[in-house]
Amino acid sequence: MSVSVSVLILGGTAEARALAAALDGHGVAVVSSLAGRVERPRLPVGDVRVGGFGGADGLADYLARESVDAVVDATHPFAATISANAVVGCASAGVPLLRLARPGWSAHPGAARWHWVDSHDEAALLAARLGERIWLTTGRQPLGAFTGPLAGAAVVVRVVDPPDVALPSQWRVILDRGPYELDAERELLVSNRIEVLVTKDSGGAYTQPKLDAADSLGVEVVVVRRPDWPGDAAGLVESVADAESWVLAQVG
Numbered sequence: 130m131s132v133s134v135s136v137l138i139l140g141g142t143a144e145a146r147a148l149a150a151a152l153d154g155h156g157v158a159v160v161s162s163l164a165g166r167v168e169r170p171r172l173p174v175g176d177v178r179v180g181g182f183g184g185a186d187g188l189a190d191y192l193a194r195e196s197v198d199a200v201v202d203a204t205h206p207f208a209a210t211i212s213a214n215a216v217v218g219c220a221s222a223g224v225p226l227l228r229l230a231r232p233g234w235s236a237h238p239g240a241a242r243w244h245w246v247d248s249h250d251e252a253a254l255l256a257a258r259l260g261e262r263i264w265l266t267t268g269r270q271p272l273g274a275f276t277g278p279l280a281g282a283a284v285v286v287r288v289v290d291p292p293d294v295a296l297p298s299q300w301r302v303i304l305d306r307g308p309y310e311l312d313a314e315r316e317l318l319v320s321n322r323i324e325v326l327v328t329k330d331s332g333g334a335y336t337q338p339k340l341d342a343a344d345s346l347g348v349e350v351v352v353v354r355r356p357d358w359p360g361d362a363a364g365l366v367e368s369v370a371d372a373e374s375w376v377l378a379q380v381g
């Protein structure tokens with residue numbers, strides 16, 4: 130039986146898709162929102178809308194217009210703009226907001242030896258100092274921060290969609306979206322003689338094997354710290370199950 134509540138999930142992550150499926154199983158009407166950045170996105174079950182809202186005000190208008198009862202921001206931990214917009218937009222529309230962000234990798238066995246930095250610019254400068262053969266796994270958007278500092282390096286870039294900035298001619302681009310296996314990650318590191326892996330602290334299991342592989346081979350790892358979430362810490366959960374419970378409590 131369907132529940133007459135309307136939940137907006139700000140998505141684009143595996144956790145957002147899992148939450149949509151779980152809520153759909155409870156008969157909760159869910160609309161998942163995608164930014165529209167990726168050419169062939171993995172789609173969640175239930176209704177989907179695509180494209181920006183037009184900032185926090187646009188989101189607040191959407192919430193009022195569509196009579197949304199609750200919002201779960203399940204976007205990627207590095208999607209800082211939409212997350213900030215959700216905090217402001219939900220407050221102004223008077224709609225409850227939960228932030229679902231999977232745990233980062235600070236508890237990973239190798240983390241104590243990693244180089245933690247606060248920005249992609251810092252990661253680029255440090256990677257250039259640590260080695261000449263670099264594997265960049267920070268995604269397409271921050272690539273512009275690396276092209277200058279790593280202009281002379283042998284760089285492997287792994288991204289879902291082709292980069293939209295000009296890359297130095299010796300850089301190699303691999304188009305792939307995971308999930309990834311440990312053996313294949315080790316092979317990539319070995320065959321490209323990688324000295325430095327650059328990643329952001331995305332967390333999650335999909336992309337963790339590269340970290341295990343790098344640690345096992347003694348490869349330097351540079352990790353970009355997550356941006357802080359600007360909302361109230363009480364509104365932050367790390368698991369899909371906790372987000373599901375929160376939504377069901379709103380419904381009840």
Ligand code: NAP
Pocket residue numbers: 139140141142162163164166179180181182183184185187188203204205207208209210211212214268
């Ligand atoms: P962002 O910088 O935080 O957001 C930029 C703008 O894109 C937002 O202001 C908003 O436009 C629009 N937007 C972002 N996410 C949206 C969503 N789920 N639904 C509707 N509009 C959205 O975002 P981003 O880092 O580019 O990430 C975009 C999407 O890709 C997110 O949904 C995120 O979950 C997913 N993703 C991001 C990463 C990453 O590393 N950043 C990795 C994997 C997946 P308006 O202001 O016009 O509303």
